[in-house]
Amino acid sequence: MTIYDPLYRRESRAARVGMTLLRMSQAVKALTASEVAGTGLTPVQAQALLFVRYTKPFLASVGRLAEALGVTHVTAIGVLDGLVRHGLVEKTTSPLDRRVTLLRLTPAGEEVCQRLGRFGHTLEEALAQLDEAELEALERGLGAVVWGLREAGVLQVAEPCRGCVHFQENAAPGSPEPHHCRLIQRYLSEADAKLACPDFTPSRPAV
Template sequence: MKKITSPFNINLQHESVDSQIMAALERLGESLRILLSTEAREHGLSPIQAQVIIFLHTHSPEKNTLSYLAKEFSLTKATLSDVIKVLVEKDLVQRKESPSDARSQTLALTPAGKKIAVKCGQFATPLLAPVGQLSQQQKLTVKHSLFTLIHSLYQQGVITIQRMCYTCVHFSPATPSPFCNLLKIDLTAEKLRLDCPEHEEKKEQKV
């Protein structure tokens, strides 16, 4: 059996490119967590509260339900319900009856919630400058690698919801370029999407 060592073991990390990549991804993830936490605190919010209002501001109403958000953030409905309760008390989120199902509710931002969502949504701005300094080819290489990793994690069930082209029923893996059968466009490296509003999940064989 192959021995598995931690990618964070600094005595072994420099001997493995795989471990170095994992450590680099962890550093980037930690940077994003710090930036999000800092921005959230400025508005009296926890990181998950900030993430929720950002999601509500940037996604369509049919996704703005307790059930969908619980899956999106890999939380139990009870935990997510507590998050929403606080946001309602802060007058940032309001509950609305679903027009299609009287038994369920959708969530919407209040005017105050929208203002804070816009500000919180800029938490990752400091990373845009170094990304912008990469050449176009470097950007596309990084994008392809990240999309491949995310798709693999989705197939393993680590990521429960993914709205990327690879997981959509409209995606056709044609050559030389994949194709979107809904938008009728070639999905060149530049046009592949990570979070598509027209996404319809296809049933995949999970690992």
């Protein structure tokens, strides 16, 4: 059965919720398109730019961007080529692995990111109409769905270090890089710890 079948949706709450999420995704596409109007960017280019801005510099690679956008490597390169032509992003070779291309913002890219500071605010305002208890229930429910999709390999979740199973806070007290990531075996500064990591794994999965 398909969630597009209205008779089936009457029988299945999961199908009704699934159709609601699908409709919301269509609305989000329209909202994000309107929010980037005037920047000269497409919504996916805006996402790519914000990925570079908020991801740890040593993890902001072309491959990671492709995962974050849910697209192929070739498609991600196409998105980036537009940003490079606009002078918003630069590509560099990783000093640890010459096969890896890292991404960084130019001053012009930083400026555009400032203009994208309210990207996604329309959706946030719509959700703010719910009371705190409703938001908490929605967050827990959607968190469980997101976790399931992540486990299925169809979704990437990038978050700052705190709350990640691999993160050791203050592993080297007094050091400029006091925190440690067990996954990549690297010490992190406080600034690094506050940036998103594509390998974020919550200590306790959402239930």
